[in-house]
Amino acid sequence: MFSKFFTKNKSCRDEISVESQKQISDFLATYRSDTFPQGLLAIASEHSITCIKNSVVISMTLPFPCDGALHEVAEQLTELLQQTVSFDVDYDVVPVRTHAIKGVKNIIAIASGKGGVGKSTTAVNLAYGLIAEGCHVGILDADIYGPSIPTMLGLQGQKPSSIDGKLLTPLEVNNLAAMSIGFLVEDTKATVWRGPMASRAFSQLLNETDWPDLDYLIVDMPPGTGDVQLTLAQQVPVAGAVVITTPQDIALADAVKGIAMFEQVKLPVLGIIENMSFHQCQQCGHQSHLFGEGGGERIANNENTPLLGQLPLDIRIREDADSGNSVINENSTGELALLYRNIARKVAAQIYYQLDMRSPTTAEIVTNKS
Numbered sequence: 001m002f003s004k005f006f007t008k009n010k011s012c013r014d015e016i017s018v019e020s021q022k023q024i025s026d027f028l029a030t031y032r033s034d035t036f037p038q039g040l041l042a043i044a045s046e047h048s049i050t051c052i053k054n055s056v057v058i059s060m061t062l063p064f065p066c067d068g069a070l071h072e073v074a075e076q077l078t079e080l081l082q083q084t085v086s087f088d089v090d091y092d093v094v095p096v097r098t099h100a101i102k103g104v105k106n107i108i109a110i111a112s113g114k115g116g117v118g119k120s121t122t123a124v125n126l127a128y129g130l131i132a133e134g135c136h137v138g139i140l141d142a143d144i145y146g147p148s149i150p151t152m153l154g155l156q157g158q159k160p161s162s163i164d165g166k167l168l169t170p171l172e173v174n175n176l177a178a179m180s181i182g183f184l185v186e187d188t189k190a191t192v193w194r195g196p197m198a199s200r201a202f203s204q205l206l207n208e209t210d211w212p213d214l215d216y217l218i219v220d221m222p223p224g225t226g227d228v229q230l231t232l233a234q235q236v237p238v239a240g241a242v243v244i245t246t247p248q249d250i251a252l253a254d255a256v257k258g259i260a261m262f263e264q265v266k267l268p269v270l271g272i273i274e275n276m277s278f279h280q281c282q283q284c285g286h287q288s289h290l291f292g293e294g295g296g297e298r299i300a301n302n303e304n305t306p307l308l309g310q311l312p313l314d315i316r317i318r319e320d321a322d323s324g325n326s327v328i329n330e331n332s333t334g335e336l337a338l339l340y341r342n343i344a345r346k347v348a349a350q351i352y353y354q355l356d357m358r359s360p361t362t363a364e365i366v367t368n369k370s
């Protein structure tokens with residue numbers, strides 16, 4: 001559970017007019033958006049409306065992090081009522097599959113059929129995006145042969161400690177718990193490992209880390225669809241996988257192989273992210289589709305999986321990744337940060353709508369199948 005937006009101060013509660021109460025309730029009952037396709041109230045529990053120091057506060061518990069989406073609702077209500085409206089939310093994320101990784105609720109695998117498409121960069125920014133949306137997140141670098149997460153988090157050269165001599169304490173940066181083989185061995189040593197050795201090392205990393213309480217653990221998978229990737233996909237109790245691609249035909253063909261690999265091991269695919277979709281001119285705003293256009297959408301349609309978002313080829317993303325920073329930590333409401341946050345929220349929403357038994361849509365899918 002995670003409480004935000006507001007510190008409750010029960011001593012200064014005012015009366016809220018019946019008319020305002022009704023206006024808010026009507027608005028919430030009919031509100032629909034990408035994040036809340038069935039409405040906000042359909043997934044909220046314990047909802048109440050109070051007025052504190054002349055501001056309206058809507059309290060509720062929701063099943064996935066969505067601060068950004070609630071911010072939009074609050075803005076619209078503030079406009080409607082001509083009075084400040086904010087949310088006081090608890091997020092109650094639950095594990096959608098049983099597993100033995102202590103502290104971790106849901107594992108999300110970030111994969112790509114092809115190397116160099118920006119999988120690790122996207123994994124890091126999605127992790128920060130989920131934190132910005134209001135939940136607790138960790139990242140595990142499973143890219144045993146080319147661990148880049150330590151550099152992208154600005155943690156190169158740092159080593160995890162151990163309190164009991166058995167479990168490793170993950171490193172932490174900007175509220176993100178992180179573990180990587182790159183913290184433990186030199187890059188050159190890991191690259192010569194053969195398949196079984198690599199998957200053993202990964203399994204130790206996953207199971208012998210003392211993870212704090214995490215709503216989501218992002219696992220940055222090694223690129224490709226070979227034996228190592230297949231073994232890892234089977235080894236990790238993944239809730240769902242996200243496939244990163246660029247718009248080139250060759251990357252798209254490999255992304256389709258990635259989706260097929262997850263289907264083979266019966267892991268749900270949450271959707272596709274198209275990275276480096278376009279370049280936007282800083283001066284005139286013109287968008288050039290350097291690597292082709294519409295490919296991510298096409299394969300999403302063909303594979304019957306959502307296109308979770310399209311990210312630009314942008315020098316700020318590259319510079320931040322190289323210097324251990326993130327556009328989200330620099331400005332969590334900047335244009336690029338919001339793109340990542342929207343995608344992160346969609347990933348969390350997909351887990352709920354597709355796989356969480358509390359969701360009416362999950363129940364529907366299960367009922368239809370049986």
Ligand SMILES: Nc1ncnc2c1ncn2[C@@H]1O[C@H](COP(=O)(O)OP(=O)(O)OP(=O)(O)O)[C@@H](O)[C@H]1O
Pocket residue numbers: 112114115116117118119120121122143146148223275276311312313314315317318319321322
């Ligand atoms: N949207 C983007 N805009 C600009 N540069 C990007 C973007 N996404 C990734 N990059 C840059 O592209 C390079 C490759 O990215 P990254 O290491 O994340 O790819 P990867 O798919 O994880 O690679 P590998 O397959 O080797 O693990 C990095 O220099 C990164 O900063």
